[in-house]
Amino acid sequence: MSTELISPVTAIADAEHDAAPVEPAERRGRAPLTTGGRIRLVFAHLGVYLAALIFVSPLVYAFFSALKPNSEMFSMPPTLVGSELRWSNFADVFAYGPFLTYIGNSFFVAIAGTLVVLTVSTMAGYAFGRLRWKGRDLVFVLFLGTLMVPQEVLVIPMFQVMQWLGWVDSYPALIFPFAFTAFGTFLMRQFFRGIPFELEEAARVDGAGPIRSFLQIILPLAKSAVAVLAVFTFLSFWNSYLWPLIVTVDYASHGTLPIGLASFSGLQGTRWDLQMAAAIISMVPTTVLVIALQKHLVKGIAMAGLGGR
Structure with a gap:
């Protein structure tokens, strides 16, 4: 057996070469932007900024309208800022009616409804997407058919x-009728079918049953899809108006925020300034929720539709 001798100079040179920073492959392979590419990039950024300005403009106008006196809401010509900034409008919202009760009811209904939907949809999505049983596809098609009913x-x-x-x-009437929708089940089923089946098969070889595989293998991998479903469900319960209006009798006890917003319109006129202030207050929780889960939302929406074995 022959042994190759390496000189100290060669060894040091090889070590320095190995320790040198390696440029990322995507940076090495990226071609410099041409003049046309730079122009397209500038126009793309301008388009994004313009779209953002269009979507933000109504919110900005609503915020400044909440600070106007009620007599200046429909002044001509229209103005963005009123003659004075009435920050007291936000405090007057809670003195006008049981608005704090509306907020508490909306939080309770939205959180409880979201938890029920997440529990039902994840379990049903696992049954439709991962388990094999007779008539599964037919039942799933019938289940999706409920989405076409207004x-x-x-x-x-x-x-x-x-x-x-x-x-x-009662609170159960506000929560349970819409806790078994097909949208959440479909979303979770598509995400679950994108998870490699080999992970679950390996768990079953180790002795894990379907329930343990679901709780310890599948569900932890579906955090992004669960976050997407949680946000959509929370927004649906939070903004629901028709059903709470029908099933609620005592609005002061079980009324939700959309009903509370409508309460600013009465026989003696509409307090547009307080209604705008109440609308701004009602947007704060949902805005914070979306910002907090933004990373999971983007990842979940991108991945939820990629499955389909």
């Missing part, structure tokens, strides 16, 4: 069911 068609039979259960003017 909510306005369902309110009368749902109200009759609430009467039969004795749930009219």
Whole structure:
């Protein structure tokens, strides 16, 4: 067996070469931008900024409208800022009616409804996407068919069911009728089908059953999809108006924020300044939620539709 002798100079040179920083492959392969490429990049950024300005403009106008006196809401010509900034409008919202109760009811209904939807949709999505049982695809098609039925068609039979259960003017009536929708199940099913089946098969070889595989293998990998579903569900419960308006009798006790916003319009006129201030207040929780889960939202939306074995 022959042994190759390496000189100290060669060894030091090889060590310096190995220790030298390696330029990333994507940077090495990136061609410099041409003049046309720079122009397209500038126009792309301008388009993004213009779209952002268009979407933000109504929010800015609503915020400054909440600071106007009520008599200047429809002044001509229209102005962005009123003659004075009435920050007291935000405090007057809570003195005008039980607005704090509306906020508390909306938080309770939205959080409880979101938890129920996440529990049901993740389990149903796992059953439709990962388990094999007779008639699975047919049941799933029928389940998706419920998405084509408008909510306005369902309110009368749902109200009759609430009467039969004795749930009219109660929190369960605001939570459970929309806790078993097909949208969440479809979203979770698509995400679950994108997870490699080999992970679950390896867990079953180690003795894990379907429930343990779901809780310890599949569900931890679906955090992004769960975050997407949580945000969409929370927004749906938070902004729901028609069903709470029908099933609620005592608005002062079980009314939600959309009903509270409508309460600023009465026989003696509409307090547009307070209604705008209340609308701004109602947007704060949802805005904070979306910003906090923005990373998971982008990842979940991008990955939820890529499955489909």
